Amino acid sequence: MPNSGTQHTVKAFDTDINELRGMVAEIGGRSEQAIAKAMRALQKADLKLAEEVVKEDKLIDDLERRIDELTFQTIALRAPMADDLRELIATFKISGVVERIGDYAKNIAKRVPVLAEGKKLGPVSLLPSMSQVASELVHDSLEAFARRDAALAEDVSERDQVVDDFYTSIFRATITHMIENPKDIGQAAHVLFIAKNLERIGDHATNVAEMVYFASTGEQMPERDRGENPADILADPKQDGSE
């Protein structure tokens, strides 16, 4: 049963919970921004902006630590039950997951100097659209948390398939490019890692959505079907697209 929004008799409990919600919104906003900045730095070959993303990741790490401390403290002092307990456990897990999303953005930013040097590879052109979708998933999963919206959480989980599909096509295009242009392999590997980072960001947004669903309903979100696995493409080219 979702939170009724009624206040606790002990008001300090509400203060703690509201402070945590604020911090989760902030860590979410900062990671979204980190993804956007890293991608802008990549597109414009802006090394300064990339540097900024790396630096600002410390703020995200700090926020995660503060969220964990306050969650831990609130569980110890307030002995929460039912939806309160579920929300605090979700908050604790979400902070860790969102911090990882920040790390992936930082990792993209770190690859900017290498990619800024050479010529632009074809598959790179798909990355901005992919990052746009991944970013929206992060945004919507945290919006679902703020609104205790299980339906939006499910929607996020379903839309992760779009990011996965992007990854599969970038993977395929990059491998083809590597075969045809062995001298670009170094650069292409970086493109692959960036695509993989974005794909992981989508997965983490789905993890957030699953926790929101649990916090809101008390049940686990039903598993969705996974699409094509890029490992299968490499293992047996004949199976290409057959799944």
Add this chain to the structure above:
Amino acid sequence: MNDMVSADIKGNEKLVSPDDPHQVVAGDGPPKMTTRNVDVYYGEKQAIDNVSIDVNLDNVTAFIGPSGCGKSTFLRCLNRMNDTIPIAKVSGDIKLEGEDIYAPQMDVVQLRARVGMVFQKPNPFPKSIYDNIAYGPRIHGLASNKDELEHIVETSLQRAGLWNEVKDRLQDSGTALSGGQQQRLCIARAIAVDPEVILMDEPCSALDPIATAKIEELIHEIRGKYAIVIVTHNMQQAARVSQRTAFFHLGTLVEYGVTTDIFTNPTEERTRDYITGRYG
């Protein structure tokens, strides 16, 4: 301890439908006591409204709810303690092993030996520790000689986890013990007459946390030997000691189900508001 509890409950579907909180919940194993459509009036005022609950041997059943919700009133119906209140009127079916406990032929003294009770404030007799335990078996004729009586006293004190603390001073007064020891003495006294059900009405609210933990451990130890029903204001305690929880509000049974479900994902809004501290 936790493993045992979860093993018991695992696989059980949510046992009560949200539409019908009065629906009887099946426990693990046959019910020791069954209650159906119980109403209690104090004069004109209705204190319990159409409550049906089963109690069985394998599960500790906790009654929770705000003051005045009827949980103690309902508990007192289970061994006819409400008979002592002239204006109290109980209707509905309450059965112990299929026997109607409100039937005219029911011997109330015998019933209260079968359904023992422990109260909020420890109330040992102003007698020796030995006599506190021996009193019940003596009047119910459970021991034919001194050796048997001594055996009952010893095993009762052992089951109540008190034997090692008092074995060298059985002739000391029961009232000289600490509060927690007195409460365990009262539990030993209830156990001594070999009851089938033990009712506990706020058994720890006058005790410190260590004494409380000892009582909770004791409840865990004797579960399965006796059907246990506990009324508690302390929700953490209900969560810790029980496998089934019933939430009462304004004389009605709002929700009854598996304790882990009630405390992690209750079905009813009123239950949720109460256990999360939003009530009122």
